[in-house]
Amino acid sequence: MPAGPVEDLLALLASARAQGRGVLALTGAGMSTASGIPDYRGPTGSQRKGSPMRYAEFLHDPEGRRRYWARSYVGWWQIATARPNPAHAAVADLQRAGAVGALVTQNVDGLHQAAGSQRVLELHGTLARVVCLDCGAVVPRDQLDRRLRAANPGFAEAAEGVADQLRVNPDGDVDLPEDLVAGFVVVACPVCEVGVLKPDVVYFGEPVPKDRVERAYDLLELAPALLVLGSSLTVMSGYRFVRAAVRRGQPVAVVTDGATRADGDPVLKVAAPVQELLPQLVRRLEAQPSDDGGLAAVPAQR
Numbered sequence: 001m002p003a004g005p006v007e008d009l010l011a012l013l014a015s016a017r018a019q020g021r022g023v024l025a026l027t028g029a030g031m032s033t034a035s036g037i038p039d040y041r042g043p044t045g046s047q048r049k050g051s052p053m054r055y056a057e058f059l060h061d062p063e064g065r066r067r068y069w070a071r072s073y074v075g076w077w078q079i080a081t082a083r084p085n086p087a088h089a090a091v092a093d094l095q096r097a098g099a100v101g102a103l104v105t106q107n108v109d110g111l112h113q114a115a116g117s118q119r120v121l122e123l124h125g126t127l128a129r130v131v132c133l134d135c136g137a138v139v140p141r142d143q144l145d146r147r148l149r150a151a152n153p154g155f156a157e158a159a160e161g162v163a164d165q166l167r168v169n170p171d172g173d174v175d176l177p178e179d180l181v182a183g184f185v186v187v188a189c190p191v192c193e194v195g196v197l198k199p200d201v202v203y204f205g206e207p208v209p210k211d212r213v214e215r216a217y218d219l220l221e222l223a224p225a226l227l228v229l230g231s232s233l234t235v236m237s238g239y240r241f242v243r244a245a246v247r248r249g250q251p252v253a254v255v256t257d258g259a260t261r262a263d264g265d266p267v268l269k270v271a272a273p274v275q276e277l278l279p280q281l282v283r284r285l286e287a288q289p290s291d292d293g294g295l296a297a298v299p300a301q302r
Contacts (some may be wrong), residue, residue: 027106
């Protein structure tokens with residue numbers, strides 16, 4: 001990879017550490033591909049056969065909900081048992097070093113927290129919880145899994161028997177034959193006993209909660225720079241923060257393996273797999289003295 005952008009990125013992180021104000025990290029699905037969770041649009045996105053669940057379909061189509069929960073029931077454990085990869089560990093290390101401050105993640109897998117990161121704002125929610133759309137009750141996902149298992153004895157084993165290779169999708173489901181899905185039993189909310197349960201995640205076509213967006217903007221305003229990791233920035237829910245930083249004159253750096261929506265913006269772009277580059281940055285920062293001599297933040301550049 002070109003040495004220039006990497007050196008500039010290292011200087012940006014060193015400057016943030018010297019100022020005592022870590023950069024704001026915005027992370028996307030590319031952070032988790034090395035943990036076995038494919039992304040939507042990056043190098044592993046083509047592995048997905050079907051379309052992700054959309055908010056309107058989940059709300060208004062009972063068969064769509066049945067399909068989602070059947071597929072999610074089989075696929076969720078692959079998300080729940082996924083482990084952080086070197087990119088997640090490196091971000092946690094950069095936080096401890098003071099080079100990265102808060103984290104805003106578009107991912108719903110909880111791997112940043114599992115790697116030891118603090119101050120994580122989950123922009124799109126988490127698969128670890130489900131919420132009742134009627135009474136508002138919040139239920140742990142593993143509790144729901146036990147209820148689904150009791151209501152659908154033998155379903156997981158049958159799914160494994162008809163699929164040549166069960167591949168988890170980014171939103172925690174797998175592709176299953178429709179005839180198998182048709183017999184799946186969906187359970188209601190255990191609190192009100194009638195409500196529709198939905199994963200506590202933001203679906204395609206669903207707005208991110210306003211207070212969550214405002215919190216992310218507040219974190220950006222406090223940060224000396226924005227560091228985007230493993231995101232194509234295709235959806236506006238993440239790209240809006242790049243636009244806001246550019247308007248304010250804040251430096252923006254993007255590290256990802258592939259094209260991004262911000263490639264035409266005045267950003268520092270490093271085209272590299274995050275799981276390879278980030279550990280290198282950690283090692284190089286550790287080799288520098290903690291007082292970086294007041295390195296000036298590098299300007300945003302193309």
